[in-house]
Amino acid sequence: MLTRLMLFGAALALSGGLVAQVNPAPGNVAPDSAAAGSAAPGSTDWSEPFPPHRMIGNVYYVGSRGLASYLITTPAGHILINSNLKTSVPLIRESIEKLGFHFKDVKILLISHAHFDHDAGSAEIKKLTGAKYMVMDGDVGVVESGGQSDFQYGDDATLRYPATKVDQVLHDGEQVVLGGAVLTAHKTAGHTRGCTTWTLRVSEAGKSYDVVIVGSPNVNSGYKLVHNASYPQIADDYARGFQVLKSLPCDVFLGAHGSYYGMETKYPRLNAGGANPYIDPAGYKNYVADREQAFLSELQKQTAAAKKQ
Numbered sequence: 001m002l003t004r005l006m007l008f009g010a011a012l013a014l015s016g017g018l019v020a021q022v023n024p025a026p027g028n029v030a031p032d033s034a035a036a037g038s039a040a041p042g043s044t045d046w047s048e049p050f051p052p053h054r055m056i057g058n059v060y061y062v063g064s065r066g067l068a069s070y071l072i073t074t075p076a077g078h079i080l081i082n083s084n085l086k087t088s089v090p091l092i093r094e095s096i097e098k099l100g101f102h103f104k105d106v107k108i109l110l111i112s113h114a115h116f117d118h119d120a121g122s123a124e125i126k127k128l129t130g131a132k133y134m135v136m137d138g139d140v141g142v143v144e145s146g147g148q149s150d151f152q153y154g155d156d157a158t159l160r161y162p163a164t165k166v167d168q169v170l171h172d173g174e175q176v177v178l179g180g181a182v183l184t185a186h187k188t189a190g191h192t193r194g195c196t197t198w199t200l201r202v203s204e205a206g207k208s209y210d211v212v213i214v215g216s217p218n219v220n221s222g223y224k225l226v227h228n229a230s231y232p233q234i235a236d237d238y239a240r241g242f243q244v245l246k247s248l249p250c251d252v253f254l255g256a257h258g259s260y261y262g263m264e265t266k267y268p269r270l271n272a273g274g275a276n277p278y279i280d281p282a283g284y285k286n287y288v289a290d291r292e293q294a295f296l297s298e299l300q301k302q303t304a305a306a307k308k309q
């Protein structure tokens with residue numbers, strides 16, 4: 001897996017340079033790496049441990065430095081969002097157990113979107129915990145083919161992962177309910193056909209907060225927004241996704257990669273005695289606006305290029 005990742009990183013470094021000149025914002029190196037411009041995007045910090053911690057209410061961080069996983073705890077068992085790489089599973093398990101919870105109590109497994117950096121560990125987690133795997137309709141085929149039916153990366157065998165049976169298909173706006181926790185699945189497609197932004201309400205010190213876990217608003221290197229034969233409605237989906245993201249009330253800003261919301265700078269401030277750094281409504285608004293601009297300028301560029309042909 002390490003070799004694969006390194007190969008993957010090297011290939012990205014070659015293709016990533018072009019895009020980085022056009023749009024040096026984070027998140028535009030495939031699949032959804034935050035480490036644009038580095039020699040091997042994402043590959044080093046994706047497997048690097050990060051301290052598991054309670055973020056707010058019953059939301060815990062159990063991911064690596066570069067790949068976010070969230071545990072939503074309830075008295076009836078837990079919900080895990082993102083299984084990450086195939087090799088990430090022992091780390092996620094260890095993080096959950098360090099926090100004093102039982103891995104086997106994971107009852108429901110969800111994902112941000114069907115790319116291998118968020119869903120390749122799902123088969124293993126299902127096997128070890130018996131969790132029910134729930135996936136947004138547009139991503140089900142990709143998950144069940146182990147990445148083979150992905151519109152962008154399906155032909156690349158190095159990005160495949162164990163095909164995983166989905167136990168329940170989700171649709172836009174549906175809720176996942178367990179032990180008093182209610183998560184809403186918002187389809188914010190484009191990055192993948194079933195890219196999902198999760199929302200929930202949490203309580204902390206007598207106050208209630210809206211949590212948003214962004215699926216990914218990023219246009220990856222090589223994505224065709226115009227005349228895309230394998231995903232004709234991609235640009236419309238992105239546009240709709242941004243309308244959804246802009247409509248969501250957000251106090252606590254989270255996402256599929258910690259880099260979306262600056263986790264590494266916020267985490268050290270968590271125990272410093274001030275306000276909870278993950279409460280960041282302005283950061284959320286700025287991020288969504290920035291990513292929408294990046295999408296619009298890439299769309300404009302590709303539209304202009306298509307007209308010249």
Ligand SMILES: [Zn+2]
Pocket residue numbers: 031032033113115191216
């Ligand atoms: Zn992705």
